[in-house]
Amino acid sequence: MSIEQSQLANVLLAPIVSEKSSLAAEQDNSFVFKVQKSATKLQVKKAVELMFEVEVDSVQVLNVKGKVKRFGRTLGKRSDWKKAYVKLKAGHDIEFAAA
Numbered sequence: 001m002s003i004e005q006s007q008l009a010n011v012l013l014a015p016i017v018s019e020k021s022s023l024a025a026e027q028d029n030s031f032v033f034k035v036q037k038s039a040t041k042l043q044v045k046k047a048v049e050l051m052f053e054v055e056v057d058s059v060q061v062l063n064v065k066g067k068v069k070r071f072g073r074t075l076g077k078r079s080d081w082k083k084a085y086v087k088l089k090a091g092h093d094i095e096f097a098a099a
Contacts, residue, residue, distance in 0.1 A: 011039045011047040015096055016083065030087045031094050035061070037082050044084045054092040060085040 013034040015021075021032040035044055041059040048056050062085075066078035088094070 005050060008043065008047040008050050011036055011043050012051060017096065024085065028087060029090070029093070030085050033084045033086060035082050035084045037063075037080070039082060039084070041084075044086065048086050048094075052094050054094060055089040057087045057089045059087070 013036065016032040016034055018032075024030040024032065031048075033044070033048070039047075039061070041061055044059050044061065045056045048054065048059075062083050064081050064083050066080045068075060068077050070076070
């Protein structure tokens with residue numbers, strides 16, 4: 001594995017499995033991932049193609065702002081993070097093993 005491939009492997013942090021993301025997977029052949037804050041669309045595309053051996057049609061990224069929460073008397077803030085919607089080309093699919 002080259003240096004570039006190991007950097008791409010670190011771009012994807014985790015898949016997001018929720019009701020909204022599973023609906024997107026069924027209807028739109030899109031999958032949702034939590035990615036590094038510094039990741040670009042091209043890096044996300046290359047990382048998904050490398051890790052899952054599929055062809056990516058498009059990538060949409062969005063920054064999710066952390067919520068302000070109260071911890072006892074003090075106010076705290078959850079950290080911001082980045083989410084990527086990855087649409088696959090027809091005939092390609094990603095299977096997440098249900099444990």
